[in-house]
Amino acid sequence: MDLLYTSTRNSQNKVTASQAILTGLAPDGGLYVPERIPKLTVSKEALMNMTYQETAYEVMKLFFTDFTEAELKNCIQNAYDSKFDVKEIVPVKKAGDAYYLELFHGPTIAFKDMALSILPHLMICSAKKNQAEKEIVILTATSGDTGKAALAGFAHVAGTKIIVFYPKDGVSPIQKQQMVTQQGENTFVVGIEGNFDQAQTGVKQMFSDPVLARELAERGFQFSSANSINIGRLIPQVAYYAYAYARMMAQGELSPEESFHVVVPTGNFGNILAAKYAKEMGIPIGKLICASNENKVLYDFFRTGNYDKNREFILTSSPSMDILVSSNLERLIFEITGRDDEKNRQLMEALSSRGSYQITPEMKEELSDFYGNYAGEKETAAMIKEMYHQEGYVLDPHTAVAACVYEKYKRESQDETKTVIASTASPYKFTRSVMTAIDSSYEGMADFELVDELEKLSGVRVPEGIEEIRRAEVRHKTTCKVEEMPDVVKGFLGI
Numbered sequence: 001m002d003l004l005y006t007s008t009r010n011s012q013n014k015v016t017a018s019q020a021i022l023t024g025l026a027p028d029g030g031l032y033v034p035e036r037i038p039k040l041t042v043s044k045e046a047l048m049n050m051t052y053q054e055t056a057y058e059v060m061k062l063f064f065t066d067f068t069e070a071e072l073k074n075c076i077q078n079a080y081d082s083k084f085d086v087k088e089i090v091p092v093k094k095a096g097d098a099y100y101l102e103l104f105h106g107p108t109i110a111f112k113d114m115a116l117s118i119l120p121h122l123m124i125c126s127a128k129k130n131q132a133e134k135e136i137v138i139l140t141a142t143s144g145d146t147g148k149a150a151l152a153g154f155a156h157v158a159g160t161k162i163i164v165f166y167p168k169d170g171v172s173p174i175q176k177q178q179m180v181t182q183q184g185e186n187t188f189v190v191g192i193e194g195n196f197d198q199a200q201t202g203v204k205q206m207f208s209d210p211v212l213a214r215e216l217a218e219r220g221f222q223f224s225s226a227n228s229i230n231i232g233r234l235i236p237q238v239a240y241y242a243y244a245y246a247r248m249m250a251q252g253e254l255s256p257e258e259s260f261h262v263v264v265p266t267g268n269f270g271n272i273l274a275a276k277y278a279k280e281m282g283i284p285i286g287k288l289i290c291a292s293n294e295n296k297v298l299y300d301f302f303r304t305g306n307y308d309k310n311r312e313f314i315l316t317s318s319p320s321m322d323i324l325v326s327s328n329l330e331r332l333i334f335e336i337t338g339r340d341d342e343k344n345r346q347l348m349e350a351l352s353s354r355g356s357y358q359i360t361p362e363m364k365e366e367l368s369d370f371y372g373n374y375a376g377e378k379e380t381a382a383m384i385k386e387m388y389h390q391e392g393y394v395l396d397p398h399t400a401v402a403a404c405v406y407e408k409y410k411r412e413s414q415d416e417t418k419t420v421i422a423s424t425a426s427p428y429k430f431t432r433s434v435m436t437a438i439d440s441s442y443e444g445m446a447d448f449e450l451v452d453e454l455e456k457l458s459g460v461r462v463p464e465g466i467e468e469i470r471r472a473e474v475r476h477k478t479t480c481k482v483e484e485m486p487d488v489v490k491g492f493l494g495i
């Protein structure tokens, strides 16, 4: 029997995995969640001997039950191939007293590649299964990393177009250069005069606009989402936590009975929710440590049970975490209401009308696996410098936020349990912040000079993804105001 997916805002709305992947967001504005989290069926011993691709299959086959074995394996083989610059796909490296799960070895050197290299394949396969004949228009808001990873994934994919909105002044120079140089006639990139939350809200409004949907349908288009609200992004991310566990055991770092904590630098709450799913599947994860930057809505939420986005939006050196509305948290909220769609809908309505909601003490108790904290800009820079000097290991600012929060957790708890830190971006993506954190004398240098300096200093070769964009031509120059987003989309589609 197929595992079905229900909307967090209407449990009557049930779809198959492929339908959920195809549509992204549920029509009622909710997110699709699996009716239950399946348990892994493979033994620990077997897991230890599996490749990344085999592990991914073991995880994904339990969630995407309406895909055949051949279809799913095909998607996996096409996604996790030589686009990644290491055979293991996600190596685990020890530095200091933590283990860094390097999720940035894909084509755009951030962890978004883990999900976005497979999503286009899952989506095309889902379209075939559901006899969807319309051209898929991927609409994406990005705080910097999703955009490029989605563009790279969908560029040149027949039967799709992709439109990416990014905050014009809210991404790193390298991130921007990566996006505006994107090749592919089916790709469109737009800078908006606003922040990421505004871009994301604009995109969500287009998704739930019935008039726009009708206009699109008449012209043979349908929207879908590459944001982490799509279940086709969340589930592939569960795999690397299973793989990390297996690698740690195989390397003799962890005994099979031993559990480990994970620290995740968090923005939209997708990555850490994937860790939670991995735990529910049977991977022995202890604490789920949620690291925020100065936009510390989640830290406040875990402490007080009050989610409140009414605050100043701060631009930090970890832009992919500059988020006040963490979309995927809704999936967890739905869970801790006891899967009560009505209750969840009320909370989410409060969030959109008042900008805040308060959970009950009973709901808060359900969050005991989580620990939240945050790191300020100075601490983050100090961590990058210290880790470089002590370990010769260069962290990107997002991972450095996580490393700071791990330090805080250890200091508070005296807990020495082995801990895996999700390392979400290559330092090459944020060379300016990274290099000036190590030594302020780098300040005067140009971005691509800093790339060469980083290579000298770290001994890690400049990744292909950076070499590629150095001299590439800028192809995308459109900018717009937030309220113009729907018109820009229609313009691109010729409607």
Ligand SMILES: *Cc1c(COP(=O)(O)O)cnc(C)c1O
Residues within 6 Å of the ligand: 110, 111, 112, 145, 146, 228, 265, 266, 267, 268, 269, 270, 271, 272, 320, 321, 398, 424, 425
């Ligand atoms: C997207 C991103 C994050 C945040 O991940 P979420 O799944 O949105 O919580 C953290 N670090 C980097 C480098 C990212 O690109």
